[in-house]
Every structure is written in C-alpha cells, then in structure tokens.
Amino acid sequence: MPSYLSRYATPLTTGFFLVSLISGIALFFHLGASAFREMHEWLSMVLILPFLLHVWRNWRPFLGYFKRPPMALSLGLCLVAGLVFAGPAIMGTANGPGGNPAFAMVNVVASGTPAQVGPLLGKSDVEVVAALREQGFTVVDSEKPLAEIARTSGKDTMELMATLAGLKSR
Numbered sequence: 001m002p003s004y005l006s007r008y009a010t011p012l013t014t015g016f017f018l019v020s021l022i023s024g025i026a027l028f029f030h031l032g033a034s035a036f037r038e039m040h041e042w043l044s045m046v047l048i049l050p051f052l053l054h055v056w057r058n059w060r061p062f063l064g065y066f067k068r069p070p071m072a073l074s075l076g077l078c079l080v081a082g083l084v085f086a087g088p089a090i091m092g093t094a095n096g097p098g099g100n101p102a103f104a105m106v107n108v109v110a111s112g113t114p115a116q117v118g119p120l121l122g123k124s125d126v127e128v129v130a131a132l133r134e135q136g137f138t139v140v141d142s143e144k145p146l147a148e149i150a151r152t153s154g155k156d157t158m159e160l161m162a163t164l165a166g167l168k169s170r
Contacts, residue, residue, distance in 0.1 A: 001057055009057045012050035020044045109164070110147035110157045114139070117146060121168045131167045132160070 001009075023040035026032055055062055065071040109117055114132070115125035123131075129139045137153040137160065144152075150160040 001053070005053055006057050009050060009053035013047070013054040016043055016047035016050055020047055106157060106161055107147075110150070110160065111145050113145055114142045114149075117164065121164060123167060128164070128167065131163060135159075135163045137163070 020040060020043060023036040023043070026036045027040055109120070113125070114128035118125045118128045121128065125142050129142050132139050132149065137149055137155060139149055140152075146160055146164075147157055150157050
C-alpha cells in the first residue's frame with residue numbers, strides 16, 4: 001500500500017465512523033432527522049473506502065482473528081441481529097408499523113381506482129384515465145385498481161405515481 005494511503009486509512013476510518021456513530025444515535029432518538037439522515041446515509045457509504053483501506057493495511061493481523069472463535073461468534077451474532085430486524089420485511093411477514101410511510105401511501109393510492117383517486121388530484125376519473133393513456137398506460141376498465149392498470153400496461157407503480165403527480169400539477 002502506498003505510504004500516503006497507509007497514513008490515512010485508520011484516521012479516515014475513525015473520522016467517518018464517528019460521523020456515522022453520532023448521526024446514527026441522533027436518528028435513533030429522532031433528533032434532527034432532516035439534518036442527520038442524508039449525512040448518515042451518504043457518509044456511511046463513504047466510510048466503505050477508508051474501511052477497505054484499513055483492512056488492506058492491517059490484512060495479516062486481520063486474518064489472525066479468523067483463527068480464533070471470537071470472530072466467528074461475533075459475525076454470527078451480528079448476522080442474527082441483522083436478520084431479526086430485516087427478516088420480517090425481507091420475508092414479507094412484517095406486521096404493524098414499520099417501513100417507509102411514503103411507500104405505504106403509494107400502495108394505498110395504487111389500490112384505488114381512477115374514480116377514487118381522481119378527487120385527491122382535483123380531477124375526474126375521465127381526466128385520470130386520459131392522462132394515464134397519454135403516458136402509455138393501457139386502461140381497459142376505469143374501475144380497475146391503479147396497480148393493476150400499471151401491471152397490465154407493463155409499467156411499474158412508481159411510473160404511474162409520477163404520471164398522477166404530473167396530473168396534480170396541471
């Protein structure tokens with residue numbers, strides 16, 4: 001490893017870890033989400049590079065950890081902990097509140113028909129159907145749920161939502 005990378009691998013890992021730690025704690029306690037969420041997400045991604053440099057720099061000692069039980073136990077524990085949180089969402093068995101409420105609302109709107117959603121947009125069902133057809137959606141029956149209209153049109157729900165959002169601005 002070039003010496004300048006070697007000099008900065010651990011300090012950058014430490015600095016970005018502290019940013020991730022502090023912003024993560026703030027997010028956990030719902031303090032300043034608008035200030036910390038994007039910082040936490042992006043700088044945690046940036047942390048990957050210094051982490052990889054740190055592992056590269058300390059490769060031989062790092063490999064030594066795999067010769068003893070604490071590394072396997074720790075990695076196993078971390079995997080189980082991650083699955084406890086992510087498993088229900090991954091398996092589709094999540095109950096109760098959780099997940100992104102914006103995506104939940106997209107599903108609520110997408111389960112409605114053009115006649116049901118039209119008033120939310122200040123439009124009639126005829127105007128909603130016309131806007132969808134204009135954007136390439138195949139609307140055979142205006143009493144079908146919007147998600148089904150998107151699916152039978154070979155488009156995804158987010159494309160449909162973008163069309164509806166554009167209709168609201170007209």
